[in-house]
Amino acid sequence: xxxxxxxxxxxxxxxxxxxxxxxxxxxxxxxxxxxxxxxxxxxxxxxxxxxxxxxxxxxxxxxxxxxxxxxxxxxxxxxxxxxxxxxxxxxxxxxxxxxxxxxxxxxxxxxxxxxxxxxxxxxxxxxxxxxxxxxxxxxxxxxxxxxxxxxxxxxxxxxxxxxxxxxxxxxxxxxxxxxxxxxxxxxxxxxxxxxxxxxxxxxxxxxxxxxxxxxxxxxxxxxxxxxxxxxxxxxxxxxxxxxxxxxxxxxxxxxxxxxxxxxxxxxxxxxxxxxxxxxxxxxxxxxxxxxxxxxxxxxxxxxxxxxxxxxxxxxxxxxxxxxxxxxxxxxxxxxxxxxxxxxxxxxxxxxxxxxxxxxxxxxxxxxxxxxxxxxxxxxxxxxxxxxxxxxxxxxxxxxxxxxxxxxxxxxxxxxxxxxxxxxxxxxxxxxxxxxxxxxxxxxxxxxxxxxxxxxxxxxxxxxxxxxxxxxxxxxxxxxxxxxxxxxxxxxxxxxxxxxxxxxxxxxxxxxxxxxxxxxxxxxxxxxxxxxxxxxxxxxxxxxxxxxxxxxxxxxxxxxxxxxxxxxxxxxxxxxxxxxxxxxxxxxxxxxxxxxxxxxxxxxxxxxxxxxxxx
Amino acid sequence: xxxxxxxxxxxxxxxxxxxxxxxxxxxxxxxxxxxxxxxxxxxxxxxxxxxxxxxxxxxxxxxxxxxxxxxxxxxxxxxxxxxxxxxxxxxxxxxxxxxxxxxxxxxxxxxxxxxxxxxxxxxxxxxxxxxxxxxxxxxxxxxxxxxxxxxxxxxxxxxxx
Ligand code: SF4
Numbered sequence: 001x002x003x004x005x006x007x008x009x010x011x012x013x014x015x016x017x018x019x020x021x022x023x024x025x026x027x028x029x030x031x032x033x034x035x036x037x038x039x040x041x042x043x044x045x046x047x048x049x050x051x052x053x054x055x056x057x058x059x060x061x062x063x064x065x066x067x068x069x070x071x072x073x074x075x076x077x078x079x080x081x082x083x084x085x086x087x088x089x090x091x092x093x094x095x096x097x098x099x100x101x102x103x104x105x106x107x108x109x110x111x112x113x114x115x116x117x118x119x120x121x122x123x124x125x126x127x128x129x130x131x132x133x134x135x136x137x138x139x140x141x142x143x144x145x146x147x148x149x150x151x152x153x154x155x156x157x158x159x160x161x162x163x164x165x166x167x168x169x170x171x172x173x174x175x176x177x178x179x180x181x182x183x184x185x186x187x188x189x190x191x192x193x194x195x196x197x198x199x200x201x202x203x204x205x206x207x208x209x210x211x212x213x214x215x216x217x218x219x220x221x222x223x224x225x226x227x228x229x230x231x232x233x234x235x236x237x238x239x240x241x242x243x244x245x246x247x248x249x250x251x252x253x254x255x256x257x258x259x260x261x262x263x264x265x266x267x268x269x270x271x272x273x274x275x276x277x278x279x280x281x282x283x284x285x286x287x288x289x290x291x292x293x294x295x296x297x298x299x300x301x302x303x304x305x306x307x308x309x310x311x312x313x314x315x316x317x318x319x320x321x322x323x324x325x326x327x328x329x330x331x332x333x334x335x336x337x338x339x340x341x342x343x344x345x346x347x348x349x350x351x352x353x354x355x356x357x358x359x360x361x362x363x364x365x366x367x368x369x370x371x372x373x374x375x376x377x378x379x380x381x382x383x384x385x386x387x388x389x390x391x392x393x394x395x396x397x398x399x400x401x402x403x404x405x406x407x408x409x410x411x412x413x414x415x416x417x418x419x420x421x422x423x424x425x426x427x428x429x430x431x432x433x434x435x436x437x438x439x440x441x442x443x444x445x446x447x448x449x450x451x452x453x454x455x456x457x458x459x460x461x462x463x464x465x466x467x468x469x470x471x472x473x474x475x476x477x478x479x480x481x482x483x484x485x486x487x488x489x490x491x492x493x494x495x496x497x498x499x500x501x502x503x504x505x506x507x508x509x510x511x512x513x514x515x516x517x518x519x520x521x522x523x524x525x526x527x528x529x530x531x532x533x534x535x536x537x538x539x540x541x542x543x544x545x546x547x548x549x550x551x552x553x554x555x556x557x558x559x560x561x562x563x564x565x566x567x568x569x570x571x572x573x574x575x576x577x578x579x580x581x582x583x584x585x586x587x588x589x590x591x592x593x594x595x596x597x598x599x600x601x602x603x604x605x606x607x608x609x610x611x612x613x614x
Numbered sequence: 615x616x617x618x619x620x621x622x623x624x625x626x627x628x629x630x631x632x633x634x635x636x637x638x639x640x641x642x643x644x645x646x647x648x649x650x651x652x653x654x655x656x657x658x659x660x661x662x663x664x665x666x667x668x669x670x671x672x673x674x675x676x677x678x679x680x681x682x683x684x685x686x687x688x689x690x691x692x693x694x695x696x697x698x699x700x701x702x703x704x705x706x707x708x709x710x711x712x713x714x715x716x717x718x719x720x721x722x723x724x725x726x727x728x729x730x731x732x733x734x735x736x737x738x739x740x741x742x743x744x745x746x747x748x749x750x751x752x753x754x755x756x757x758x759x760x761x762x763x764x765x766x767x768x769x770x771x772x773x774x775x
Binding site (some may be wrong): 005018074107130153158181182208217231232282285289292300309411 | 624626632735773
């Protein structure tokens with residue numbers, strides 16, 4: 001029997017020795033973990049699980065995993081998952097990125113790539129079907145995004161699918177990303193720094209073969225056109241993309257980060273997608289491989305004689321580097337997004353850390369002496385300078401380069417103030433800055449436990465919720481990221497599972513997915529998250545919670561006064577854990593582990609529970 | 615006919631092409647290729663059936679002939695030796711030599727109802743249109759290497775500093 005929809009092969013590159021090899025993944029392993037995020041979690045558990053807490057995410061011991069899933073290439077829209085032990089959460093984050101590397105890997109004959117060890121000198125990995133080379137990247141190291149793409153294109157004589165890091169990843173900045181195609185990033189997790197720690201500038205893939213055959217071609221084509229037709233009807237999304245959120249998430253649903261989340265509502269019509277559309281979009285719509293939606297745009301703005309390019313900017317980047325920093329000029333938010341892309345910084349995580357610093361500055365915890373310059377809300381000049389300082393770990397930038405949570409620890413130490421006092425202003429969960437969707441107004445999609453219970457911390461693309469066996473729960477993100485497809489072209493769980501079966505020939509049911517497969521993947525992620533280390537370990541009694549800010553009342557807008565309710569959060573957490581077969585601390589019970597076939601986790605979990613209850 | 619402004623770079627045309635011809639998703643074997651040397655500047659490229667068919671004339675084994683139905687260039691897989699003459703003769707370098715094929719790949723207009731055009735319109739991008747018997751000027755405008763077209767487009771879309 002062959003692997004329908006899958007190649008069954010993983011490429012393994014050891015940068016310490018320069019050796020490459022190909023290994024087979026058993027069909028049963030795919031059936032248990034699907035692919036993408038699920039399979040990456042399993043590999044990390046298998047290879048590093050025993051010593052997880054000792055593994056420094058930025059040491060050669062960590063693995064960088066790049067994974068497609070059974071739906072990659074077949075389902076309209078394209079994504080790839082980047083994973084490893086996260087230098088932000090110290091757990092596993094399945095970080096999705098739109099990139100043509102995804103189909104190219106499958107065309108080259110691999111479902112994924114595992115990079116281990118670390119090189120002494122800068123290198124990049126070049127894959128062309130069965131030819132795999134570790135090439136010198138000396139002259140590519142240090143280049144910003146667009147410079148890198150230009151140099152690579154000249155070198156190779158053409159454009160090829162690539163993943164790469166900017167200076168931020170090279171400098172081991174924890175808020176750095178893995179980039180692709182100029183503006184695309186695997187943001188959450190901080191895997192740019194993992195690539196940097198391995199001295200790996202890029203992964204370039206050329207595949208010339210076909211994608212593997214599907215199990216049921218007729219059903220596949222039927223479903224394919226069903227999805228194409230539905231998704232291509234999402235006309236407003238095509239016209240404005242997520243950029244529309246700059247206006248609507250603030251104005252309509254009061255859930256947009258404004259000045260480090262002090263507010264979540266605005267009424268500033270200049271801060272909107274329509275202004276971008278009228279003045280700055282030079283290409284709209286723009287699409288990724290196989291995508292019938294085309295939510296992207298290319299924007300071009302000029303400030304002080306300098307030209308900046310980015311996409312939309314997409315909502316998250318625009319909000320976090322715009323309103324969250326008090327920037328309400330769209331051209332400035334666009335320019336800051338462009339800078340982040342060029343430097344290889346995550347707009348969300350870095351914008352979160354910058355917002356935190358701005359508030360501390362305003363409150364007098366930080367001063368001009370710490371920064372070397374004045375900091376103020378909405379000041380484009382100082383903010384663009386601070387972004388650069390973070391990417392190059394210059395001056396105070398080195399503190400913020402650790403991400404909001406770790407920066408709080410450092411500042412507390414430097415300033416001799418209590419950590420909890422500073423953490424009041426840190427809008428993050430388990431080392432991960434919360435995505436740009438608040439929970440206070442309850443008019444946006446995340447539920448009160450969205451971030452508190454997520455196995456990926458503040459990740460807005462992997463939010464927890466009730467009921468646990470529905471698209472409201474984190475299981476839905478597991479399906480999307482293990483499949484691996486784009487959340488914007490996804491229709492619903494029924495279609496997705498049918499699609500999976502048509503491609504792979506499985507007989508997966510919704511019940512099995514929600515009852516066994518999703519809990520299996522989430523349980524492993526949860527265990528690894530609680531193991532944590534090597535620097536920080538999370539305590540569920542303390543850290544399974546919203547950032548303190550979400551318990552403060554909204555100060556303005558139609559939902560003024562709305563705030564999180566900690567009793568409600570506690571009781572919903574309990575309910576959520578119970579439905580996943582976890583105990584009141586959110587640790588999977590022995591019975592659950594056995595039911596999920598995770599026998600080798602029983603011992604680890606016993607120790608975890610002992611540690612937390614004694 | 616190709617409208618570069620409308621092309622989103624989605625490559626659904628490539629996918630439709632190989633699903634139709636090979637029953638597989640095989641981006642490298644597509645008869646229409648979308649290049650994107652500069653992000654944001656996609657350049658779809660496909661055979662536009664020049665009136666003088668320089669490729670047909672250049673073929674030493676007579677593997678290429680013109681279809682009387684559609685005007686497309688048809689490849690006789692048994693005769694083609696992959697010598698590459700047609701690729702050189704084509705003003706756009708369009709015929710493709712692909713790993714896994716013993717003959718050159720050229721758009722056959724799907725017998726007159728091209729899958730790529732249908733796909734592109736189906737999702738509402740409308741960057742491709744089929745035109746019967748185009749005038750020679752239309753053709754001259756499209757039969758160029760993608761890099762050349764991309765340079766022009768880049769200037770207009772992305773512009774300078
Ligand atoms: S299907 Fe249309 S929009 Fe998509 S790449 Fe092809 S020509 Fe461009």
